[in-house]
Amino acid sequence: MKLFYKIIALTLLMSLFISSLSFASVPEIVAKSAILIDGNTGQILYEKDSHKEMYPASTTKILTALIILENHKLDEIVTIDKDTPFTTGSRIYVIDGEKFTVKELLYAMLLESANDAAVALAKFHSGSVEEFSKVMNFRAKEIGATNSNFVNPNGLPNKEHHSSAYDLALIGKEAMKNETFSKIVSTYKYNIKPTNKQSETRYLTSSNKFLYASGSKNKISYKGKNIDIKYDSIVGIKTGYTDLARQCFVSAIKKDGKYLIAVILKSEGKNIYVDSRTLLDYGVDNYNYVTIFKKNDILANIKVASDKEIPITSDKDINVLISKKDSNLTITKEIKLDKDIKLPYKADQVIGHVNILVATKTIASIPLIAPYEITDKPLLSDKTINLANSNNKISKTTVLFIILKVLLAIIIWRFIMTLINLIKRKFIKRN
Template sequence: MKKLIIFLCIMLLVLQNFAVAETLDSGQIVGESAILIDELTGQVLFEKDPDKKMYPASTTKILTALIILENHALDEVVTIDDKSPFIDGKRIYVIKDEKLTVEQLLYATLVESANDAAYALAVYHSGSVEAFCEVMNQRAKQVGAVNSNFTNPNGLHDNDHYSTARDLALIAQNAMQNETLRQMVQTKSYTIPETEKQDERNYLRNTNAFLGAKSNNKMNYKGERISIEYDIVDGIKTGYTPEAGNCLVSSAKIGNQRFISVVLRSNGDNSLYVDSRTLLDYGFENFVRHTFVSDGAFIQTVQLEGAGNITVNLVAQDNLTMMLNKTIDLSQIERLVYIDSDIKAPIAENQILGKVTYNYNNIELASTPIISEYAVSGDSLLAESEFSLIKKDENDAVDMGYYMGILFKLLISFIIYRAIITTYNLRKRKKRLQL
């Protein structure tokens, strides 16, 4: 008995260790602010102060590039303005009146993280940086990044230029939907040929060590000294200023699953990449995408109140897809359907008539309204009422015997009625004659 108790205690400790392995504590992330989301749904899988106002540094350029790609062709020619050559920080040293394509400037912005290239694109798009920043802030709000304010297109420090880990994740999520941007941010190197102003080629190298631009980069990760290069990473943007610290927005994909991580102000010996890989690995090791129901999928058929045989099909309004922890037993997920009471015609197409929920251990995981698949008008009820007066036999033909029986009964009832009336009238006449 004593041995059994000892064995059970050991097993309990083992199980507890497994449970810890399935979670990620914010203390394991050096970065001051961080988040991990599912790229498809935007579902948050981990967060550490995700709404804290932070300086985004060059991760700002994700939004700049997205706006340019949404509004300009790659082969458009940009004539460099008189201010871009004098922008501080990392640059490709553009020259006033030099002509470069939108494509070349975008690669310089996203691969080399050139501040002058981002500035030139902003001026080309809006005429001034101030006007472009209005576009940036409007576009950010459109994707749900409501806690950000951008005052320049490149991320050079400004006290009023800020964002959050959550906002940057939302911006990156939308940016990675753009195929051209997705290709650019995973490019390791790019060459801008000579121009009429410069007779030397400009060789660009990606600042993201995850992409292996510097193959000798190493980091300590989970007790091992490994290369920072990570073959599942396909973007997206680094950033650094003294005020912002080390920043990185990452994207990684395995099969049909893609995660986006954001780490801000992670200062230390390669802690930026350790933090980012810790988040990405946590996503792939612990979560799997599950679709509960697709939009338009049949849920149930209901009969309309007081409408004879008239029914309406109910379907799911939304596609319900989310990341679930791999420890969840999918067979134990319970579907519950709630139908509105007294459903009556007329019913419009796509009218909400209830909801369907999916629960696990009595906890709701997801839900969506259920709607009518088609419209049901008042005329349909009238037609059904008229139709219901016609009785058909087993061969779906009008049951003449049924109606002959009714006619016979009516005839007998009429004969009896006439006999009673006649008898009554005869007695009444006889009584009158006796008087």
């Protein structure tokens, strides 16, 4: 009997101890397709069918806005043509001959999700929606979004108009680099003053409720609690909805020194906020940055046919997110040169990658950029090198955390044994 009690106590103790040291499991979400990336490097932290072709709905407008911002000034004047007012869906009801600034139409498109504003900007840039779509697809390919095809600037339903969670994450990451874009998508209210055709002010409110929604009508059930949708750490970016696409959302967070972007496609109702917060919090809570290379560190020495070695260095600190559960695993780098590139290598050309691996899993890929023109053929074969970096080991904080847990376990053990002895004494007295 004594052994039996001790086994029960030990089982309870170990389950408590192990659970307190465990890390969050992979998130469960409603969305049919999703991804979570590091907003700085593009490193993937979570994905669910992220390359599957999906309807992007109004998240399309992220790319539209990026193209406009890269090519136009905010104070340029856009005159509405006779066809744009008939654009369907969400809109600000533009009028034939009405004049807006580029800035006003960008706010209308990104906050109010105005389809007519998107069409007006597309025509202003390219002359027609069809021509602007070509620009969109070209720019998407430049960004790396190769599994997308855009046929309009707003995401209205079309069987030929599709993207993927992965592609939208890349597009969102690129767009958020633009200061004006990031300012607009982090704003939840904007007013368009009366125009030459409209005597009343247009009041715009963002469709991204993470930025402002609170109170009894703006609650979500999250981790067993009823909380406000509003999430103070959110910095953007764009929602979307059509009957075919369902609820779509590209969101970004800056919290605890981390910058993450989540994409949710084909979710339902308020689940876009639950799904998005689930992914964003998963990244914030379970990953830490580790500096793999410091600025001016040599990423690789490229040996060429003339026996000359060309050092390729980092122009900035390179950090990757390491899962807390992997913090004591070996980190290695794998140098991969692009064998298809023809000589000469041009200055600033990507000639390969350094893959960062935890154990055997690649977690990040860093481009190798030629520092100047290289005319000789590289002789370096693919190789893996161990990274000598003290940051890869368990930190002192982690060790202290474990020691405290052990001490707590001992205290709980003593308490359980004392409780068992009291129960035994009462049982003996009764008999």
